[in-house]
Amino acid sequence: MTSASPLGNGATWTIPSVREALLAKRISARELVSDFLARIEKRNPELNAFLALSPERAYAQADRLDASIAAKEKLPSLAGLPLAVKDVLSTHGVPTTCASRMLEGYRPPYDATAIERLESAGAMVLGKTNCDEFAMGGSNENSAYGPVRNPVALDRVPGGSSGGSAAAVAAGLAVVALGTDTGGSIRQPGAFCGIPGLMPTYGRVSRYGLIAFASSLDRIGPFARTVRDAAEVLAVIAGRDPKDSTSAEAPVPDYVAKLDEPVKGLRIGVPTDYFGKGLDDGVRAKVEAGIALLERLGCERVPLRMPHTDYAVATYYLIATAEASSNLARYDGVRYGLRVPGTTLMEMYRNTRGRGFGPEVKRRIMLGTYALSAGYYDAYYLKAQKVRALIARDFAEAFRQADVIVTPTSPVVPFRLGERVADPLAMYLADIYTVTGSLAGVPGISVPSGKTAEGLPVGLQIFGPAFAEDRILRLAHAFEQAGGAHV
Amino acid sequence: MKITREDVARVAELAHLDLSETELATISRQLDSILTYVEKLNELNTDDVEPMAQVVPPRSTTDGQSAGTPLREDTIEPCTVIGEVLAGAPDPDPPYFRVPKVIER
Numbered sequence: 001m002t003s004a005s006p007l008g009n010g011a012t013w014t015i016p017s018v019r020e021a022l023l024a025k026r027i028s029a030r031e032l033v034s035d036f037l038a039r040i041e042k043r044n045p046e047l048n049a050f051l052a053l054s055p056e057r058a059y060a061q062a063d064r065l066d067a068s069i070a071a072k073e074k075l076p077s078l079a080g081l082p083l084a085v086k087d088v089l090s091t092h093g094v095p096t097t098c099a100s101r102m103l104e105g106y107r108p109p110y111d112a113t114a115i116e117r118l119e120s121a122g123a124m125v126l127g128k129t130n131c132d133e134f135a136m137g138g139s140n141e142n143s144a145y146g147p148v149r150n151p152v153a154l155d156r157v158p159g160g161s162s163g164g165s166a167a168a169v170a171a172g173l174a175v176v177a178l179g180t181d182t183g184g185s186i187r188q189p190g191a192f193c194g195i196p197g198l199m200p201t202y203g204r205v206s207r208y209g210l211i212a213f214a215s216s217l218d219r220i221g222p223f224a225r226t227v228r229d230a231a232e233v234l235a236v237i238a239g240r241d242p243k244d245s246t247s248a249e250a251p252v253p254d255y256v257a258k259l260d261e262p263v264k265g266l267r268i269g270v271p272t273d274y275f276g277k278g279l280d281d282g283v284r285a286k287v288e289a290g291i292a293l294l295e296r297l298g299c300e301r302v303p304l305r306m307p308h309t310d311y312a313v314a315t316y317y318l319i320a321t322a323e324a325s326s327n328l329a330r331y332d333g334v335r336y337g338l339r340v341p342g343t344t345l346m347e348m349y350r351n352t353r354g355r356g357f358g359p360e361v362k363r364r365i366m367l368g369t370y371a372l373s374a375g376y377y378d379a380y381y382l383k384a385q386k387v388r389a390l391i392a393r394d395f396a397e398a399f400r401q402a403d404v405i406v407t408p409t410s411p412v413v414p415f416r417l418g419e420r421v422a423d424p425l426a427m428y429l430a431d432i433y434t435v436t437g438s439l440a441g442v443p444g445i446s447v448p449s450g451k452t453a454e455g456l457p458v459g460l461q462i463f464g465p466a467f468a469e470d471r472i473l474r475l476a477h478a479f480e481q482a483g484g485a486h487v
Numbered sequence: 488m489k490i491t492r493e494d495v496a497r498v499a500e501l502a503h504l505d506l507s508e509t510e511l512a513t514i515s516r517q518l519d520s521i522l523t524y525v526e527k528l529n530e531l532n533t534d535d536v537e538p539m540a541q542v543v544p545p546r547s548t549t550d551g552q553s554a555g556t557p558l559r560e561d562t563i564e565p566c567t568v569i570g571e572v573l574a575g576a577p578d579p580d581p582p583y584f585r586v587p588k589v590i591e592r
Contacts, residue, residue, distance in 0.1 A: 109571035202542040203556060216541050242559050249555050314525040334584050339577035345589045354505030362504060366514055367521060369502040383528050385538035392539060425520050441542030
């Protein structure tokens with residue numbers, strides 16, 4: 001774990017400490033980049049968290065910052081932040097594969113808005129992180145470039161789909177990483193790797209440059225080692241972008257300033273439906289201990305029901321795969337990525353898609369195509385959209401009784417590599433606690449809530465009403481400060 | 488059985504996916520178990536429920552407080568990356584993408 005550098009193992013840096021060290025001239029931005037790249041070089045063969053590095057880009061940014069520091073200019077809010085980016089986000093000139101053979105060698109001609117904003121605020125992009133292919137999976141075992149290992153327990157999965165981003169931050173190979181969350185892909189790997197992971201409200205963060213999986217669900221958000229860092233990053237990436245028509249025109253509060261507002265008196269909704277069968281006993285114990293800590297902080301526990309929870313996995317997998325089957329139609333060997341030749345156009349399409357996509361992506365395209373096909377649309381896709389409305393109604397009703405909703409992030413602890421690959425349905429069912437909030441469009445954060453007897457991290461999930469990121473960040477921050485990671 | 492091997496082969500055609508016999512067999516079995524599972528949605532009466540296609544309702548105006556996704560002006564902006572886009576294509580013939588013959592003569 002220790003690097004040859006005198007600067008420690010990387011897992012101690014935060015956004016404020018980077019800034020402070022730069023201003024005090026204890027380290028330069030260039031040294032930070034070389035230090036982190038050296039650490040990645042050393043640990044990545046084992047973890048497989050990064051698919052590509054972008055040293056030129058990181059050093060160019062570092063040199064701009066160092067010049068700025070030398071000239072005593074005012075530093076932007078994320079100056080010198082070593083950042084990793086999930087490989088589904090477009091980076092100009094830097095390979096972006098979505099962990100798929102389909103996009104091997106693809107270099108986007110432009111940057112995602114979220115990355116552009118983070119770089120404008122001083123972040124330094126170290127490289128692109130591994131994930132499940134096209135963000136489809138919950139274990140990172142669906143990457144065409146091999147699985148990621150969980151830095152907390154190397155024989156275990158880091159969760160998915162943003163497993164590389166979570167592992168990178170947990171292992172100190174980046175201070176912050178961007179992930180994407182369609183059905184839990186930030187929150188669950190955050191829980192599995194023992195770090196905070198934030199899924200903002202649908203529409204809060206521009207998705208321009210995010211390679212689409214399921215457009216009514218996809219969101220971009222940060223992994224960080226502290227809730228404060230996650231708030232710092234959200235403050236930069238949130239807000240309307242004319243290049244994304246689904247980005248909302250809603251005011252962006254000062255998330256960092258609001259972190260220290262009191263949490264006493266907050267009503268914590270605890271839905272009994274999230275604590276039923278299938279919930280691992282070790283996880284249950286730690287989430288209950290986490291809720292008890294929130295009560296000690298002066299929050300009021302409000303038991304409630306969210307009766308459609310049990311239908312969320314079926315609803316999610318119909319809607320997400322239907323949207324995916326449509327979004328992934330663009331991979332046809334014509335404009336980018338892989339082409340497998342054929343004598344006719346149709347044969348070229350079929351060969352390219354047959355070879356380029358991995359098993360999970362094919363399975364989802366097949367399910368989605370079936371759910372949208374003539375004769376089945378009403379029974380599957382339309383039905384799922386109606387149940388989605390009922391699930392959103394559960395949330396609206398719950399937020400009349402409570403200010404936030406608190407649940408386990410995942411019903412299970414990080415499992416061993418290979419342990420669950422044979423049964424896709426069982427893997428889908430483990431998404432039960434995260435897909436609900438995805439369907440409803442509300443924000444959610446997973447924060448570490450102790451470890452099981454085996455030493456495996458448990459995540460506590462906090463949902464808030466749409467655009468109330470400030471509230472869930474404030475509660476998560478109070479929880480973290482009160483020792484939530486060690487309950 | 489919710490779905491037969493023939494159904495699966497037909498869906499693969501629709502999705503333009505070349506699947507091997509082994510893949511067809513595996514996917515048939517897996518889709519069958521997934522489709523059996525999603526049947527549970529039929530336990531719910533949704534006759535009076537409006538389908539929910541998206542979360543944030545689109546609007547042309549906003550009051551500056553609540554969320555909205557206003558439509559932008561329909562103006563033409565220049566594309567500055569055509570060269571880079573074509574350079575990344577499998578078989579570019581600027582300003583075109585070349586594909587195998589579409590019409591047989």
